[in-house]
Amino acid sequence: MRDALRRWLASLGGSPALPLTLDRRRIFVLPTRVGLVWGVALIAMLLTAINYTLSLGFALVFMLAGLGQVALLHTFRNLLALRLRETPPAPVFAGQPALFTLWLENEAPRPRPALQLTMAGAGPVDAAVEANGRCTVTLSLPTTRRGWLAPGRVTLSTRYPLGLIRAWSYAQPQQRCLVYAQPEAGRPPLPVSDAGRAGQRPQGDGTEEFASLRDHRAADSPRHVAWKAWARAPDLPLLTKQFDGQDGGELWLDIARLPAALPLENRLARLTGWALDADAAGLRYGLLLPDARIAPGNGPGHRERVLRALALHGLPA
């Protein structure tokens, strides 16, 4: 019921999808609890002023009533014409918080202090934007399952300056966060590259043939570093040996080879863990799933492809 009300409010003034500029139709204002108590106190003060015919008491009460009206305007203005944009969230492993980063852009020549952003299902985050400035706000959402995680509706609110009035607006980030399967903890070691045991060999003949040298990258296995070349000329950057064809470290991560008794999620978790291990070890590894086949490879891009396939296996896109 309450959520339906919020959905309806959020749809006023057009879709709340980001990127978004908060115009007046999207901003809602209501008194806060302090504001309500303030109202009750004003009525009490008005009665006192009437009872004792205090002319200046009237003036004081009316001044405070006017102040409430001014607070409404100022609180409203603190949100008005603020721009919200989003950046694609980085993939995370299930169990880690998914981080949704929003940009708040203030094109007005006055600062916007004391803003608060809340995403459905996450705690509030405070923010403030400088005059003519911008800032990022990161909202974190807990993750439990692999797959796509859609961001919740964001409520952007402020009580500044007097705390009597709360102005708020809704925004709906569009970019989903990819949640990888959680790597199995205490998983068995990698089924290392004994071809017969570890996996099939769908292509290549396994001859380990040195092909070329290239610049060293941090992720390269130390076993592939051209140590001899480095010993000859220590001033030069490290080089990594490139091998043609599949070397002995080539590995197929095949879900079909895991015990069928293991539930699907656990098998995916184990493969995810292995993929990380293989990546850390600098092995070339491929992935075989009933609905996907990724040729052995190496490097961050490859790693991401493998993890993504594992994360989305069996799920609607």
Place this chain on the structure above:
Amino acid sequence: MMFRRQRPPMAPAVPAEPLTNTRIGWLMAVAACALLPHADHLPAWLNAVALLLFIWRLAQWKLGWAGASTVVKALVVIACCAGVTLTFGRLFGREPGVALLTLLLVLKLHELKSVRDGHTVVLLGYFMLLAAFLYSQTPAVAAVLFGSMVVITAALIALTGPPAPVRALLRQSAWMLAQALPFMLVLFVLFPRVPGPLWGLPLDAFGARSGLSDSMSPGDISQLSLSGEIAFRARFDGSAPPARDLYWRGPVLTSFDGRTWRQGEAARRLNEGTPHAVIGPRIGYEVTLEPHGKNWLFALETVAGLPLGARVSDDWQVLGSEVVRARRRDRFESVPTARPGREEWSAYLETARRLPPDGNPRARALARQLHLDAGSDAETVDAALRLFRREAFVYTLTPPLLGEDGIDQFLFDSRRGFCEHYAGAFVFLMRAAGLPARVVTGYQGGERNEVDGFVVVRQSDAHAWAEVWLDGEGWRRVDPTAAILPSRVERGLADLPAGEPVPFVARADLGWLRDLRHRWEAANNAWNQWVLSYDQQKQRELLSRLGMAQPDWRTMTAWMAALCAVIAIALTLWALRRQIAADALARAWAGIDRALRPAGLGREAWEGPLDYAERIAALRPDLAAELRTACTLYADARYGRAAHAPAVRALRTHARALRRHRTPPRT
């Protein structure tokens, strides 16, 4: 607060935010601002307790002392409640209420845990400001208290906003209050005023003081207090009668015990209907009476037209229906030439002849002699007045004290005194001669303020005179003081014989000072008339003068709502004008793009203003200078701190120039 445990009705719960040290500092300032105006009327012990608790909290804040424990606070509450009950005799009412609020506020300072507690302190602070108006509403107090309001509102901002310098918060608070001012003015003028208290007020609701009393003992006072305080102000429909004719009637004293004159039975009996029978040319006027704690109203003799609810006693004193606890304004009509009581009850006349059986033998003998020589009652009156004029009587504000047979002593020995002595002695003589006579007290004269035309009557204008009843004529006013010192009733105290102490405000020689005083008092009077006494009647008067046909509460509320809406809209437009200016900047920037796009020199979506200028400068060196200036202008206004409005104007000029030159020059 009762709301403490409730879930917020519409806003999600804010986790109880702890108070930062800066915010606590602000709340201490709130308490100081709210409590200081009350220091002069709270009992001394409570001031001491409040000060101690405040200093303790200050030390806790600044020096890191330990805070008050719950036990200590509970003990303080119990002790102070007992103290309040002992001091005021009760726990409710205005004075004890203010005392308890004070206590609550200082104790709350020791209970500051979350922002919510801070809000409680702020609301209490506002309430204490309102309570301070119960005691004084002068312009100076108003200025100080509205200054305090700026501090309290700044504290409210500090509770919600990010840390900011003190000056910035004060400025923002003052700025917001300035924006609230138009609302205040509209509401103040148009909010339908309800007359009178809504519920019974405790007796101490208003302070009371009066220059007159309901008894008079001439020999007991050796120095007349001459307070320059204003008793009331009068505004006449036409021009004011001369000062010597202005006798403002107060309590009438009929009973005499040889020493003291007191009000008699007739003072409490109401005279039904008689004022309407007074015949003669009437003068109308309005009296703004300061509160004095009695139900006496002051009108010129002889009163003929009364405000609603006012009555006249059998003594012809005007009485209000209730004690005058607040400044009030009434309309009267009087016939100065008329004499009341032509047909007086014989029983009343009998009491007006009564004297104590013995005492003052010389005065009695003198009276009998006068009456015998004169032959008629009217002649007796004249003979007595002549006596006062002929003998060496001296008017002085510092007469000697009189002992037993005071009237004899005064008439034959000391012969020094002020109005009370003369009036008392004269009435005694008349009664001793067998004529009904009575002492009338009240105010005589008044000073016309040339600035606003009001006649101001002060406590120092308090006076006593006599009335003698003559068959066929009624009560004739006789002022024996005027017989010895005519100027006293013509020009007031300023003309006293040399050497007499003259009240500062009544001195005639300092003309510029008098002028200054008149201006100051006219300003005060305007404040009283238009701000403090702005009541239902004044409101209707003002609104009709402004052209409102039927100023009832419906019309007023409608106007109030309409005007508030107009102010709100105006304020909104004004507050968002920079928003509008910002949009104007975007439009002006788009104008540059529109000017160059037809020539194929449009800006790419991903290009920043400076990159764009450089790209086009390479393509079209002839446009480079113009475009670079425009793009820098835009970048400074959008991303820097440059003002928008001039940038918008300059960008428009640049756009026009670029449009003119966008076709490449033929070479």
